[in-house]
Amino acid sequence: MVDVRAVRRLEHFDSPAGRQTRDISKRHLSTATETVQLSEAYHAPVLYGSLDFDKDKHVLQKIFDSGPFWREFLQRKPAARQQEGLLGIQYLKSPEGFFAFVQATKQKCDALVAKTLAATSLDEYRAMARDMDRLSDLLCRVIDVSDFMRVFHQDAAIIKAATQAYEHMFEYMNVLNTTAGLNEQLKKALRMPEVRSVWSEEEIISAETLVKDFAHSAIDQSPQKRQKFVDLSNEISRVGTEFVSQMEPAKQYVAVTRETLLGIEPDGTKQFRSWGKAMIPIHSQAARKVMKLVEDEEPRREIYMAGRTSSKKQIQRLERLLLKRAELAKLTGFSSYSQMTLSHKSALAKTPSGVNTFLTSLNASNRGQLQPQIDELLAQKRNSVPSASVLQPWDVALYQNTLKAQLGRNAMSNHSLEGSNAFFSIGTIISGLSRLFQRLYGIRLAPQPTAPGEVWNPGVRRLDVISETEGHIAVIYCDLFARMGKQPNPAHFTLRCSREITAEEIEAAQLGDKVNDGMPTGITISSITGKRALHQLPVIALICDFDEPSPGSHTPTLLSHHSVTTLFHEMGHAVHSILGRTSLQTIAGTRCAADFAELPSILMEYFALDPSVLKLYARHWDTDKPISDHQATALQQQQHRDQTEKDALWHNETQILMSLLDQSLHSELAVEAVEHGGGRFDSTEVYHRIWNSHGSLPEPRDTSWHGFFGHLYGYGGTYYSYLFDRAIARQVWRAVFRDGLDGAALDRAAGEKLKENVLRYGGGRDPWRCLEDLMGGGKGVLAEGGDQAMLEVGQWGVGAGAEGGL
Template identity: 45%
Template sequence: MQPSFARRMASRTLWRQRSFLSTLSRSTTNQNYVCNDCLRKSRRIGARYLHQGVTPTPSIDHRPISHPAAVNSTSIDKHDDALLRSIFDSPDAYKSFSSRTPKPHTGLFQNRFLTTPNGFIIFANSCLKKARRVVDRVSRATSQEDHIRIIKDLDRLSDLLCRVLDLSDFIRNTHPDQNFVIAADQAFQSVYEYMNVLNTTTDLYTSLKSAMFNPVVVGHWDEVSKSVGRTLLADFEKSGINLPDRSKQRFVSLSSDIARLGRDFVNAASTANPYITFKKDQLNGMQPWTINSLSRITNSGIVYLPVRGPVAHHALQTVKDDEVRYKIWKEQQTASKQQINFLENLLKKRAELARLVGRESHSAVTLADKMARSPEAVTTFLHSMLSHTRPLADKELTALRAQKSKLHNIQNPTVYAFEKDFYLHQVVEQEKRLLGDPDISSYFSLGTVMQGLSRLFTNLYGIRLVPRETAPGEIWNDDVRRLDVISDTEGHIAVVYCDLFQRDGKNPNPAHFTVRCSRAIDEEEIIEERLEEGGSDGMATARNQEGVLYQLPTIALICDFSTPPGSSTPLLGFNEVTTLFHEMGHAIHSIIGRTRFHEVAGTRCPTDFAEFPSILMEHFARAPEVLGLFARHYKTDAPLPQGLLQKRVKIGKLMEHSETYQQVLLALLDQELHSEKALDKKFDSTEVYRRLERAYGLLPLKEGEEGGSWQGYFTHLFGYGGLYYSYMLDKAIADKVWKEVFVGDPISRDAGERYKEEVLRWGGE
């Protein structure tokens, strides 16, 4: 169980969710189980890392996808639209744009405190000072007026803590300067410790409870205020507020231990052995230049092959020697003992914390306020999905068996788990030859995709993405682009920082971070900020149509897109296009979910609903009508032929059901590991993993193989503990909404307005 006072901090990776009551409470295909985002990341069909040059676009005589004009087009809109493409496609264009107007030096995200690493400590202390004043006011609440404003006060308290926690968490995971990383971590830890104390502060709970059970006070609240109040009250009770003092101290201690172990588990994920050695001639089948490019080839002809990453994946796909591939696969399945210890200690402490607050398991605690409600409901749902998906997955695997039979001239062969990548690669290459190698990345330069997202949002919601120059100190790397989100009716409504380019040392996993949520700022708070030394933190704010001042959602998108050799224009594979649409789905939830309360803004919703907007965006990425808004060849500007798209989509769906089935197994593993079994003296996470693999695995293990300890790499167990089923549940919801609302006219303003008004604008309300 995570501590829970500021309800829920969404730092997507969205898999990093906690709550002040939930704050004050949030891989690769050569592994058995991977999340869909990581799958997309790994499927850069070796070429992006391993081949030299760019595959030429095949000549296909097909009808091009039609390109409707964007709505509400003005000369300014057209300028912004063209600029959006150029700054992502051309480094020179961005350099020229960003240097047009000299700007004064500022801090990260224009936060006036964050000009130096030490500014994080000053920023944290400033927010803690304000937070303590709010705590004192709520704790001393006696009058009716005090109780009427208590929801607003607690929401501000949540926001003050999350301002530091969300921003610091992002910087400590992203910033290239270790001095900033260390300072951000210190700021995070200081606020996190204070938050843990607040989780068990009885005076806050007593004041809130008094307000919630006073009919006169409640009569002054609207439905959203009542809902936020109920949530805060439930979160306090879930966090052991009624425990004896000694147990409260244990709660705080366990919460801190869980946070530390979780970070260690995520940061230390590695195989037991980072390299495996082979003679060069044992790697027959791999691209020769790939072998020669390895930096640790000795004069004796021994190759040090990294166990994880694109080179290892390429080896599993192409090396002809079964024993070599098996050795690589075996090493990939074996997590280090240290990593397993981190995981099992984390699981045991979560289970202990759950027992401390009267629940049988961590999963039971986590699910109590989610859509699924209970571990039993989740398990029933997952087993239902297994039964539905298994026959479809088995049918897909017949292609692998057929390929093995063809290559080795044997009847009804068994394909083992370690052989999957090899035979799947053969099947994919065969399909590409039959279909004419439908590479469509030339139609998806990063600039055109960003342009397409803006045009889609203009059609659906009347908002657009506008490039904005950054000030010195505002961004953490020169590759970062800032976009302001502009509404036709409300003006400036959000800020998005796009860190999308590949670079050394960068975490390659795609992610969405909410650095700061939307929230209404009342006049009393404005006056208070003016009286503070130096004023507010300086981050973006704007007034809405009613004149209410809002702090604007501030979002960071992280991807790892590469540029082809010899080119300055990044070209995206179709899986990468889908990934960018997915992450932007989280962003649009934050952008449009501009609620009065921080507690329910944007992605601060039940975790098993948070993936719905992002998965729905994947449907848009595959719709011809949407692709018609932007998909053009980066050199010739020719539109993407429909036939070429259909061929690429066909290849992408070769193992669609098998991937879904693996996701379900991953979610079952998550439930098993977060059950009450974690407190058993003989608890063994490796045995849990192997038992599931034996019972439900799609492909058998090699004879005599006992299985691996891959769960040690399943880092989502920390952020999504007990909630990994969310992706499957939200996929079912997204599929249904797509069919009932958008099929037929996916760029319809009527459909977009309906979805915006009925879902997005409410955030987590």
Template identity: 35%
Template sequence: MRRAQQGICQHLALLSTGGKLQQRQGGHSAFMLGRRLQTARTASTASTASTASAAAPVHEAAREDERILRDLFDLPTQTTLGSRWFHQGRPTGLLMEARFVSPASFRRAGEQAVAEAQALVSRVLAAQTAEQKRQVVKCLDQLSDALCRVMDVAELVRQVHPDSSWQRAADAVYGSMFDYMNGLNTHVGLYRKVVEAMDDPACSGSFSAIEREVALSFRRDFERSGIHLPKQAHTRFVALSAAIHDHSRAFLRGQAQTPDRAVDVPMEHLRALPSQVAMAILQSSKTRKRSDGATIIQLIPDDYVAHHVLRDCTDEPTREAVFCAWQRGSPRAVTSLEALLRERLALAQAVGYDSFGHMALDDKMARSPGHVDAFLRGLAAQAQPRWSAVVDALHAAKGAAVRPWDRDFLVARQQMDGGALPSLRPYLSLGRVVLGLSRLFKRLYGVEFRAAAPQPGEIWHPEVRKLEVVDDAGRLLGLIYCDVFARSSKAHVGAAHFTARCARRVDDDIGVQGGADHAGQTVVERDGQRFQLPVVVLICDFPVPAEGSPPLLSWSNVETIFHEMGHAMHSMLGQNGFHNVAGTRCPVDFVELPSILMEHFARSPHVLELFASHYKTDAPLPLELIRKHTEQRRRHSALDLHAQLFMAALDQRYHSKDLHVASGPGWSSRVLADVQQDQMFFGGSPSAASFFGHVQGTQWQSRFTHLVGYGASYYAYLFDRVLAGRIWDRVFCGDSSDTPLVRGGGEDGCGNPLSREAGERFKNEVLSWGGGRDPWMSLAAVLDNGKTSAKEIEDIAQGEKSAMRAVGSWRLPDL
């Protein structure tokens, strides 16, 4: 998972795990499918224009559109970059952007964006009258869009484009524009004009609520850059920022270092590992003969080796030795991390905060480290009985004290107690899942997907699929490009949502020389105003299907694409007129709410009935099979919750004002041990203390890479899981306990969640605002439907410590 970049230019891309890289070949070409798309669109348009007596053709056209949507993803295609259809005709430009037709034009686009931004900077600095000052917010928002429309695409190109010349151009464009953007973030003149606009009642008095939120976000970003400091203090701030950047890079480089200590393991102890894993270890490891004739393998415990040994090796001493060597981590990474944390504390205190945690949380829902602590402890108190019960069961299974190196081994054995379950994949073809998402969004929000044929040069690889998002009236709301299969030319970004272009009102733009010429395909007119359409790209690393077979997804793949489509729908519906707060441009501890809520829909029997059927027979997915898979996964979910809580608590401690720096090098390991021994994580249970406790000599913090991108904010994913569960219970599903996958309306205590009324409530109170309203206000509004007490709604709207404590007491789904 990757957080939004802060400052003038922001973008969101949420990452998870990757997949195996292969090449896909098949029979039907996308060119042929493109002709079907054009034919279907013509038929659909004709049938829509027919008289009321032509209801049957309209219905048939809708069904044909659904078949085409499914086939767009399920029919195999040829992936050869030399395919005639891929390069045929004059290129329209990447993502339908006329400036992105070649690497050279992409470089020029970066230069043009900087020129446009500089012209807007001049307009801001020249503002004198109340009306000119009032335009400052609009100018900065327009400036941000001008830069992001190129920078965000550059970041996308660097990750997914197969052509190295495009990648080099994107690297150059991104690097130069990033430097320019950082200059803007520390531009004293711009900051002063924002302050003048906000402090002048004749100006700010006419701001809309969203405009005020945009102005506040710019002011906060400037002040986090130390721009309000005296010259000497600001110089120190800049130096600290540079040092933090260097230490962050050094810490991440430390993750790539091979462990410097091998573990001697008798070869016979690897017999329980999968044969291909054991063979890979043998081929990459040194061996020697012991005096008794046994073969000893000098095993290097990297992530791959440690995962399989800890899960499959039956010899406990071997598991312990591998665990300790693996968790010892990189001493250099520890040194870099401690330097990074020290400089972050100094930076925060330089701008007037008690700690980096206080600085990072100032504009988040949590607002302060104390509020985060209240949330985490409330959640831990709720979960302790669950994870203690799981540990007791593991203890009983082993018949002795359980230690950290027993976890994966014992859990894997218990997961297989009932034998292997039949695969769900035959019921979950990619085309059926995308069709199910379209049907779901139509029922909830009145919007759906429409398959679209890309123009020459619009996409970067033949496997990319293009979707139009349209409303009930057939009006275009935005575009989604889906690049979902693993390939060698793709960076290991896992699953990601890239905002290539934000929704924004453009008819009131400030005219400047060299300003963007919005192409007709990207702009629509609504109620006399013109809006730039949002464009997002979804990236996944799904396994490439076998020849002649549609892509068949695992249950994890299904949850992944539902999750990422939650972000995409936020971008599509969060059109509030301003770039800087559009869609997913909202606080990091609120941005995951829509996507995690989508995971609840993925597990609902009512939603599964929309799409889950066998790709050969169309037989519906047996819900009993889903129930068994869900039960198997939930059996040990409390352990995953414990791990997330621990990491969130450690993140908070590392970013507090008490860093134990005076105790000398290695202090981060002592903090790690303190957190692991906190009573909130085992509640006095001896078994839990043994299972979760600190292991002397380990330095797990050296592997905690999220400390770089999510400093003091790692709690956010847990926080949004709880918020999503509450909205699922109180808005979409009633006050039931979470027992999904039981057929029948209301039999599971949960009515049909496919409620347009509930969908409209969530759309209007959460999605449509983007980042343009205090998230606590949005949360209070969406929950204020008669199922939550007035006192609790009032506490939530205030968003103080009582609100965080209340959220910590809410039921955590899947526990």
């Protein structure tokens, strides 16, 4: 009934519960009382500067770029906004509130379950799709928020309470997933012509998806096996969360002597120097500089090895996760977890063999293009080390950098691009993204002071999304700066999805309960009835790990263009959640086919590199002067060369290897380990076999990078979707936005076409049909799906994308 998994950057989708939970209901509002009910239930937010675009633009920049301005901005809260719960949720004003949140939610769930099980009338069956979506929403609102807070909140008491709430509600959800009566009632509703004839496309898709969810929950098994399913699902959630949240390398630092740091400007490693040595954190800007600039091979080798070696505990966590997933697949009648996941979550590719064929074919093509570059880098290495016979993986960054310098690319940076990062402060980028969204979709970002208790960290900024036709339509919480203990992977989380609010909920609010638990609501047109209705608004969290300016510094954080592209990628997921405002939360936004969810975010990477868009957001942080035409062209050309000539091919290979590893670790190998291996599964051996069989360079023994591959939990058999969606995004960029030629990247008609044919549906329409409507020209090849459509996408090829991951 629910498909719990997170959409994060790489993990970039919605949240764990968001993908697992399915459907529940909502009744039509009576037309006679609709206006009164809506006006009494809906309280529009007070939006700072929401009617003044120019002021918003200035404030958007300053709240991210100036610490003093941000602190002063927080004091502008309206007096009426007193202490609030986390995200505005009425229950979450203290750790104890998580227990109250669980209890209140379970009471509502129990009532809906009882109603569904007792349904006998035609009206009750007609209401069932929306009732089930409401049930799904109730489960998700606790699971998603609790799961997020236990990872990102800093208060130990909150973390403990959120963890308990998550585990309790997750187990309750799995009990519902194995409740045979719910499955039988929903299947009965689907079989009734009198029901299907009045259901909307959204309602039919939600109901059919829920039936598939039940089938993957051992619903037809004995009570003992259904209980086993619950136990395994709970264990997978627990171990998977540990795997993601407790990542740790075998060692944190590499000691490097001062003499080896020749070639690196002193400020680059100054903070790490002591007593003639530098203790370089293995995942840091300083480490990356060593890899690119230090000629001495030994420190590069040490940093490479340390950066790709997980702790033994982390590998043990991963192997427990893989074995439990294999048990779950075996229990539910599948040959592997990958097969189980693809048959359940993917509406485009259907089988592991099909995915592996796609990946190996793509790798063969990429490998052929990459080999001449490997030969070129090896020749470059021999200029320094005449006896060298092998290019090592820790050589690549150094000799790529050397070649670029020889070809005059760094000279271009020293002239045309000198000081260009001054145009890429976080604030100027966010402000530019708002201008881009205004051009394409008629929406913009309005800064909003947070209330006391609303956010999980004082540095979180709130942006309200304002539509030029519908007003307030979403909330984005931006947690963009690194801090001690914070998970480093950039990510997108949907903390609450779009959903039409029921008449019962509005009535409860009139009796004293807060509608939507106190989280944002808005009046918009129902995608089911076509009438005005109250909706809960999408609430999104964006996570990045950009360095925060040092205290007292007047210069804001300035990003590389790679980091800019990462931020654009994450905002692509956010836009999908914002514009996919369906009336059923089960299919809202990024809750769509697993191998379709990355399309909007990867497409945004093309916008980040487009010259017309670059001029829109690249503005000097201090003077607001736009980047010059000469600099914009030079930067775009450099990025294009880097992506298409060198970096893209290496990046493609890495993504292919990661996707093959994801498939292999979730294949029959793990099931065989459960059945015949005594519960022993050597994931490190699988990792080395994949890398050394399909990679261009040998992976050293004793590394265990797969322990850092957190998306093994979030994707579990569907990581290939990043490459697959890159192929689709490349074609969309060509066919809809005309490769950005003549300012087409800012074409409102193209933006509306993407919004109306893809984004607004979320998961409420077959993705092949969406693609056919968007760019198929009525030929029907894509709409039919299947092998022919897969072949069509394969022929498009994979374009250059950012290295930011998902």
